[in-house]
Amino acid sequence: MQNRDNNVKDRQSTILYVSMSPMDKNIDTFVASLGGVTDSHTGGLVPAVHMGVTHVLIPGEAAIGYARGGAVEGSLFERMMVGLDGGAAALGFVSGASAAQALLATFAKGSHIVLEERGYYEFRGILMRAAEARGLAVETVDLCDTEAVAKALRPGQTALIWSELPTNPEWRMPDIRRLSELGRNAGTRLLVDATAATPYHCRPIEHGADIVLHSATKYLNGHGDLTAGALVVADPNLREKLIAIRTENGTVLSPMQEWLLLRGLRTLAVRMQRASASAMAIAEWLAAHQRVHTVHYPGLPGHPQFELASRQYGRGFGAMLSFRVSDSTCAAKITNATTVFRQSTSLGSTESLIEHRAMTEGEGTLCPDDLIRLSIGLEDPRDLIEDLRRAMS
Numbered sequence: 001m002q003n004r005d006n007n008v009k010d011r012q013s014t015i016l017y018v019s020m021s022p023m024d025k026n027i028d029t030f031v032a033s034l035g036g037v038t039d040s041h042t043g044g045l046v047p048a049v050h051m052g053v054t055h056v057l058i059p060g061e062a063a064i065g066y067a068r069g070g071a072v073e074g075s076l077f078e079r080m081m082v083g084l085d086g087g088a089a090a091l092g093f094v095s096g097a098s099a100a101q102a103l104l105a106t107f108a109k110g111s112h113i114v115l116e117e118r119g120y121y122e123f124r125g126i127l128m129r130a131a132e133a134r135g136l137a138v139e140t141v142d143l144c145d146t147e148a149v150a151k152a153l154r155p156g157q158t159a160l161i162w163s164e165l166p167t168n169p170e171w172r173m174p175d176i177r178r179l180s181e182l183g184r185n186a187g188t189r190l191l192v193d194a195t196a197a198t199p200y201h202c203r204p205i206e207h208g209a210d211i212v213l214h215s216a217t218k219y220l221n222g223h224g225d226l227t228a229g230a231l232v233v234a235d236p237n238l239r240e241k242l243i244a245i246r247t248e249n250g251t252v253l254s255p256m257q258e259w260l261l262l263r264g265l266r267t268l269a270v271r272m273q274r275a276s277a278s279a280m281a282i283a284e285w286l287a288a289h290q291r292v293h294t295v296h297y298p299g300l301p302g303h304p305q306f307e308l309a310s311r312q313y314g315r316g317f318g319a320m321l322s323f324r325v326s327d328s329t330c331a332a333k334i335t336n337a338t339t340v341f342r343q344s345t346s347l348g349s350t351e352s353l354i355e356h357r358a359m360t361e362g363e364g365t366l367c368p369d370d371l372i373r374l375s376i377g378l379e380d381p382r383d384l385i386e387d388l389r390r391a392m393s
Helices: 002-012 027-032 076-085 096-104 121-133 146-152 176-185 237-249 255-265 268-287 306-312 328-337 357-361 381-392
Strands: 016-018 037-039 089-093 112-116 137-141 158-164 189-193 211-214 229-233 294-296 320-324 353-356 371-375
Touching: 027 076, 027 268, 076 089, 076 229, 076 255, 089 096, 089 237, 096 121, 096 211, 096 229, 096 237, 112 121, 121 137, 137 146, 146 176, 158 176, 176 189, 229 237, 268 294, 268 320, 268 381, 328 353, 328 357, 328 371, 328 381, 353 357, 357 371
Parallel strands: 112 137, 112 158, 158 189, 189 211
Antiparallel strands: 016 037, 089 229, 211 229, 294 320, 320 371, 353 371
């Protein structure tokens, strides 16, 4: 029995540890090595997948607990996100939507939320339906108009400003620092959905944000083969409340999901570097094309918030852009004619996607009907430009 007990303790001590302090190296080094991860039992450089749902209780040892509650000390993915976004704590979820739902569950009935009015339509619908079911009041505001935000805030009632960086699909850039100041003055927290920005380009907490949301399905994973979400918080006291909600809802990441997500995260820096550089080249080419009258890309000097984007972003301006042509019919013809770009929704994977955005969103869309949205992947940018040239001829 003594040998058995020792073996159990050995299994329990087979944990992953990170040798680097969060972000004490460049982001490229941090993600490529997963913070210098090593399996303390085997010395392996690739994390193991531990599929156990429950664990043996050992007298005198801290209980690991039931899998639905998540790792007590935080999983490796969560510790990586603390380092990447510079927060006090992070939590992983089975999807970005479940992360958002968990946060909404922390608010008291009657609380007021100020939401970006020109953000991602599907997420906006999810949030508004969930808020209504919980008795929360949601007011949509153009968060790039800080005067409108100031008028919308209700001190003592507004629980959150819910921002998107940048807005999808027109890629407008809210002033995170200014929104943070307005929020603090009203006793309100600021959330930034940084799915499109990623920590590679911007760390919103450094600009004053209180909470960062990621649909990790997109760039953090980068391979289009799983759904996941993450919340990174500046206030460590929020962690336990969110863990309790996640446990009750059963929305913790599964071991295999997290393992795949960590594998994708290793290449975040090189993927964003390549895709962002390609997006800039494509945006510049589109801006000079006679069929295009508007290009939405924060890296172009003609973008309305170019100077702000330059202050808030580092290492490029992201891999998402949109452009407008003469009318809806023209937009549909272009999206139907591409062959390298795949006509599909979503973003953040290795392949480049194109969509006639208003057609995707359908009735009630706020998107211009001639807008084409591009998600730039890892193909050669010359092939992508040639594909657009052929489609637009």
